[in-house]
Amino acid sequence: MPNSQDTRYRVEVSPPKHGAETLTARLERFAARYRQVIAAGHAVCITDNAMGHLCFQGHELIRELGLPVPPGQVMIHLNTFHTLADLHWILDGCAELGVTELLVVSGDGAARLPKLAPAEVGGAGASVTSVELLAYIRRHYGRQFRLGAAFNPYEPAEHELEKLRRKVAAGADFIITQPITRANPLVGQIKGELKIPVILEAWMSPKLSLLSDCIGYDLGDASAFDPLACLAELHRSYPGSGFYLALLDFKTQFDRLPAGGAA
């Protein structure tokens, strides 16, 4: 029987970018979307400086805007592009607010963003990846957080599966895939093999070419792509699975999501 926490839709809500210009209006729009997702019974997922763009952190938005954190309905992304002090500021902030679910990823760097050093998190390698970050959080915060890790079915399978095993060994409690648009043999394989939940990311933008650009892999004819139909098809291919919805259009798609995502 799947856990309802893992079968509800996880809806990505992009945090506002840094900047004073129209800040109040941008914060209000974020808060409205956040509340809309929560009210519908889904989970809000807040990214961490996605694509290297400097944005506000999820926990500071929740705190400053007085947003609710119902159990299992908020997930925050956390990547390796922070100072150690800021990493703990985020983790401690999440703990205080009751945000228990984190998606731990390597992340996208940028000149403006600092990077954790291996020595700071007890790593011996040349750089810090999500594996070292997962292990560090587990060591310092025990079972306080439910940790997720990413899986990319577009990378060479042998390499990606080896990395996935290291993520699970480091403490990942669940996996979220990169966006898939149809049944994927590799995803089927890890769903069968792993003892932890595998959540599937669905691409909700009609611009499929953007996803092709992101993953560096041609996904075929982009002109006829219908994200909602794709999501419905994925539900049929993977019954009982949880879905992470990226780039969901709140005006045209939110109220038309297929049933099966709300807990």
Add this chain to the structure above:
Amino acid sequence: MKIVVCIKQVPGVSAVSLDPETKRLVREGVKSILNPFDLHALEAGVRLKERHGGELVAISMGPPKAEQALREALALGADQAVLLCDKRFAGSDTWATSYVLARAIATLGNVGLVICGKQAIDGDTAQVGPGIAAHLGWPQATGVTALEVAADDGSLAVTRQQDGGHDRLRLPPPAVLAVFKELNQPRVPRLSGWLAAERAPVPVWNAEAIGADPALVGLNASPTRVVRTGPPPPRNKDSRRIETTPAAAAAQLFHELRRIAAI
């Protein structure tokens, strides 16, 4: 000690065009950012204030929209910000600009330290910091990679990067420093900082407010004449393809690089 940090709003992209008549950068319609080197100057100022107390003031000469850069300085920890904006300042070169900034610093009064980034990424002149020191008649250090306030006499102990190594010197305040990015890792501003910055007043000072002589500002007071602009000379395009096994190619590449003294 009152610390002043001079900042500049610059085009946020490298693909800027030049006005064919004036040979100056066309800034209209280009996304603007806070000059990245100035972030290190701000960080240095904030750290000194946190350690030794005092007041941090950010100033910038520019058009009205440069106020956004000043708000970022406030978000990062500046106590106040002043925009130096006057149509008569338009067209100022580095000498006239440093005169305006020096007049503003004198107007603020009781300033013990002025910190600038090493240069702005649009003009790349690195002349404004030294220009301010010249106008004020204060000692200066450029290329600063370490900075402390000496415990014995309150002088500024700095390390200055030179082509052949480092200088260590002490400057009696008031002084002007131009800092390298190696000095520090700029912090990422918090949402609470941005919210305070959004509400903070940013006064605008014109030539009269800073007691500037109108004959010494603007294009006509600028001795710099750009007589010609053009692309840099082409790089050496000599190339050779190594066709062999990966191991042999690596060895051959290593020897080639050693031969041309690249490593």
